[in-house]
Amino acid sequence: METTNTRRSFITKSIAGVTGAVAAGILPLSAFAEETKSDLLTIDDSHMFLTKPYLQAPTINGMTIMWLTNLKCLNWVEFGETEKLGTKAQQVINGMMNTHSKINCVSINGLKPGTKYFYKVFSKQIVEFQPYKMTFGETINSEIYSFTTLNPDAEKVSWLVLNDIHDRPKSFEELIKINQDKPYDFVFLNGDMFDYQKDENQVINHLLNPCSFFSTEKPFLFVRGNHETRGQFSRNLYDYYCNYDNREYYSFKMGSVFTIVLDTGEDKLDTHPVYGGAVDFDKYREEQAVWLEEQMQTKAFKKAPFRVVMMHIPHFYSGEDWHGPLECRRLFGPLFDKYKIDLFIAGHTHEYGLYEPNPKHSYHFAIGGGPVTGTRTLTRIEASSKKMNLTMFKDDGSEIGQFNLDAKR
Structure with missing residues (x-):
């Protein structure tokens, strides 16, 4: 189930840390807190964003987007040159998506220089993570925001x-x-x-x-x-x-x-x-x-x-x-x-x-x-x-x- 801009979407609480890029082996140790009963929850009002998405490390053909959740989630960004979005990006390390962290960092590459893109972040609650079964809960999403890639030919x-x-x-x-x-x-x-x-x-x-x-x-x-x-x-x-x-x-x-x-x-x-x-x-x-x-x-x-x-x-x-x-x-x-x-x-x-x-x-x-x-x-x-x-x-x-x-x- 998808909830658009719920009242709990951006509430300030404590979190674990966040990392930089999506290359192998760079997730911080603080991202992998020991799993407790509080991480295994039913679908309820406790699933929320802790920050709005924030932009990092801009380039002429890419942007890194970070955001924080209070629970471990399957996360992704949808983006495009219009508000219809249409393209999906995720944090993938060695073929596996980041599902064991409350820290979300997606680097989008291959974009056009000097171009405006719209984006929206999604976090899908992981209710239970067993060796051969994952149970998901609610999916929450942000508002649509935008960024512009750097223009190498910009006058200023x-x-x-x-x-x-x-x-x-x-x-x-x-x-x-x-x-x-x-x-x-x-x-x-x-x-x-x-x-x-x-x-x-x-x-x-x-x-x-x-x-x-x-x-x-x-x-x-x-x-x-x-x-x-x-x-x-x-x-x-x-x-x-x-x-x-x-x-x-x-x-x-x-x-x-x-x-x-x-x-x-x-x-x-x-x-x-x-x-x-x-x-x-x-x-x-x-x-x-x-x-x-x-x-x-x-x-x-x-x-x-x-x-x-x-x-x-x-x-x-x-x-x-x-x-x-x-x-x-x-x-x-x-x-x-x-x-x-x-x-x-x-x-x-x-x-x-x-x-x-x-x-x-x-x-x-x-x-x-x-x-x-x-x-x-x-x-x-x-x-x-x-x-x-x-x-x-x-x-x-x-x-x-x-x-x-x-x-x-």
């Missing part, structure tokens, strides 16, 4: 940057409203969305659901801040989003811009007592430095009219004697200069700033503000093949400043 690409929200969920909508009706391709979350991670409810109530006013039709991309490495649930957090290459540092090209995203880790020594000897960010940053130079040696990076780096902890203007910023400066800073990036965007300091190229760095340097009203910022970037503009706004809508860059390549 644009995105919004938020940072240091720190468990203030209302800030997402309040800040993005400053953009008014200007178009954007995605929202980048540049770390410290939380103070620390304690459980699943926090991730849903302070990130996924607050972003749902845009994330059903515009994707968000994410990189951890130092506060995303803290708390008992911090090691589950990566289950809830899908980055390119299924890792915390990644690169992508949209339009005229080649973007590199780095995961800066913690700001203190790995040996600091607060970590209990359970972290190794020094080695992790060294690993990224090797990868970073490899990315900067690719043809796509060299030929891109604009080169952008985004990461949470800035390597200048931030705790000049703190270990994290100093390690980022040692490992990443020389490569930024050597390979001539154009723009650097960070957060972390809770003090916004725009810095022109100077003897410290050869590129434009932007730092977003903090979580408190009056210091919060929205940053908008727009780039064509010839020009790139960054504008930073305060949370009252007033403009802090701009960078206007001409293409050098």
Whole structure:
């Protein structure tokens, strides 16, 4: 039986984590919770979505769609170029569909570039799963939403940057409203969305659901801040989003811009007592430095009219004697200069700033503000093949400043 947009369709409750793509072996351990009696239910009002679908990892020919249910289900997406939909996609790993998780992630590939698609997600309750028999219950479905694949020939690409929200969920909508009706391709979350991670409810109530006013039709991309490495649930957090290459540092090209995203880790020594000897960010940053130079040696990076780096902890203007910023400066800073990036965007300091190229760095340097009203910022970037503009706004809508860059390549 199919129920369309029931009153219980999108109710906020705790959930397990969510994963990235559909390749073999990448479902997180948190997705496979031990089955209990509560997972074997009759057809009743307890079958529901916990979030609206949200978009991840956009490409010129694909999109990843994620959503969460409170029960284990057989899940799929129906999509098409009209609201009639007509095509079905599922999460399949080694020939088997994902049926043992409350975490739903479907990557749709083979789409047309720069094309609008409509989609709808479905979850069919699994009442009982025996070796030779599956019993299904109710099928629930979302509303019809839409997304547009990236256009490699687009005249412009644009995105919004938020940072240091720190468990203030209302800030997402309040800040993005400053953009008014200007178009954007995605929202980048540049770390410290939380103070620390304690459980699943926090991730849903302070990130996924607050972003749902845009994330059903515009994707968000994410990189951890130092506060995303803290708390008992911090090691589950990566289950809830899908980055390119299924890792915390990644690169992508949209339009005229080649973007590199780095995961800066913690700001203190790995040996600091607060970590209990359970972290190794020094080695992790060294690993990224090797990868970073490899990315900067690719043809796509060299030929891109604009080169952008985004990461949470800035390597200048931030705790000049703190270990994290100093390690980022040692490992990443020389490569930024050597390979001539154009723009650097960070957060972390809770003090916004725009810095022109100077003897410290050869590129434009932007730092977003903090979580408190009056210091919060929205940053908008727009780039064509010839020009790139960054504008930073305060949370009252007033403009802090701009960078206007001409293409050098």
